[in-house]
Amino acid sequence: MTKTTTMKDIDEVLGLSTSTVSRALSDSHEINIETKKRVLAYAESVNFQQNPMAVSLKKGKSNSIGLIVCDVANYFFSQVIDGVDSIAYDNGYHLIITQSHDIYQREIENVNHLAKRHIDGLLVAVASSTFNYDHFSQLHDKGIPMVFFDRDNPLGDIPSMTIQTYQSSFTATEYLIKKGAKKVAFLGHAEHLSTTQERRKAYLDALEKYGLNADASLMKYFNYGNSTSKDLEGLITNLFSADNKPDAVFIASDRLSNACLLFLKKFQENNNIMLSGFNNSDMAELFSPSFSFIRQPAFELGQSATKKLINLIAQKTKFDEDNLQDLVSTFHPYK
Amino acid sequence: MTKTTTMKDIDEVLGLSTSTVSRALSDSHEINIETKKRVLAYAESVNFQQNPMAVSLKKGKSNSIGLIVCDVANYFFSQVIDGVDSIAYDNGYHLIITQSHDIYQREIENVNHLAKRHIDGLLVAVASSTFNYDHFSQLHDKGIPMVFFDRDNPLGDIPSMTIQTYQSSFTATEYLIKKGAKKVAFLGHAEHLSTTQERRKAYLDALEKYGLNADASLMKYFNYGNSTSKDLEGLITNLFSADNKPDAVFIASDRLSNACLLFLKKFQENNNIMLSGFNNSDMAELFSPSFSFIRQPAFELGQSATKKLINLIAQKTKFDEDNLQDLVSTFHPYK
């Protein structure tokens, strides 16, 4: 159990002042090159580690980025986290990850918790049950830069980073129709979400292109935030046992795809219902019943959102905004 | 952009000293109950947030726990992270997560990075390519408590938190034999790992129970750490195209299960090879070809390891050690 070395220890040994040591370590220019070398060499030899708390306190920044996701144990978000971390790490930031479980109240708690930790910036996938954005704008007004990702946000002065899903959604619906589906249902996350709306638009456009009528009774929405898995099971049962039963479903959400597939596997083993929809699992092509899926560039989403945030923190274009790639989801027909 | 409130601001308004404010906020007993109420009320009214960096600096602890996993975007580890976070959060710790990608060099970088951040404790799933534990013992000697999880470690003074997988591995192998398999192959992660050895023992015992001979050419090991996916594909191709082809495989690792299933799906659609093995995906029961799987209590593993670590940090039995549940994996035959 050895005491940790501080700059004070170094200057004592080397006969310098702490500020000189500090200059050497921070690669300042107002210092003799030889002195710098001497300090660096000694610091290295004793395996000196700066105390990040002291630096943070002094500089007034915590070098941490807050990240609010719905669930860590969700493949889409795991990949986002991976992407966020890859950029954050390289820029000296560490992550404080919290989970909202898609619940408004939890999201507020998350924001408060992160505010306490004095994060330098915030990355958030808004909960589907969030309609009031006050907790965000309050933090933003305090000068904490933030970037929303995955879903759009109504706050004009805060950027959103999203993935284009119109085209793949259109293709996925079209695929079902070309395979012979006459009654394609739509299963989506909360109706008000920008993602749901974009994907529904694509679904409706595809129906129209092939002269199929949209049928409101075949369009279902499920809001995870304030619902139980029983509710979800009820919704799906309802969809598949109605008189007006669909022969195919386009599923506009990762988790709904999972739920729907598990349901069909369990209760409707030998059905002929065709499915296509969103899923980011690496294993999606193994799913049975067969499932054509849309994969989103989640890792890249995390990266782009983080670059944008770090730009905002630095108040300058550190990452070239023009180089931020357009993020597009891709369709993978079942083979 | 409002300035953040500090204790100084509070004592000025209330006509108290900073130390009194500090006492009120830290719920000290050597303070007048009325004074405390007054401070608390005012602090609340101005939404005062303690500066965690200042507290950390003063107290000499960072309130952070380092976590080294192989990959964030791996379902087993996502669930572990979820479990770790649930306990850490409740105890005022935040997580600094790093990924080793199962590579020894990355693990060393991770440890150095976490040491720089002055973590209060470390949780680690050792990389499969790690044979030298010096980077860990060096940190441990500096007084940083640590707990290994998932895999055992050879350092006598550092605890490991693992999951019992013997029984489920035995059952999974037995299942294949009962279904008629005569030549059951074994596919495992690096041979030296404690997990691999435990599972192989179960596999061999099951073979023996049913009078089947172990065949070294049917036992393959794959070390992720320093290999490419090409290597893996080669290994699997080799296994399934040998003269002495197996009619079933027991797969002793999550990721190998995925790889093997994807391979069979891609190249051997209509084979009759039976598979059982480890997989923590919620979707495992959807996999085709059919797959009987073993699921590990990953969330609980994260929780237990974190409780143990926090005990070590506190140097006292904060969580009752006797209450730490035995962690056992479970077998789920394909239905």
Added chain:
DNA sequence: GTGAAAGCGCTAACAA
């Protein structure tokens, strides 16, 4: 029960 003062480890004016 409360205040004054020192100091955690570092950075950044300001002097020299």
Added chain:
DNA sequence: TTGTTAGCGCTTTCAC
């Protein structure tokens, strides 16, 4: 180029 000094926001002796 280097040293001196003050102070980031907080906790904690030590007086009173």
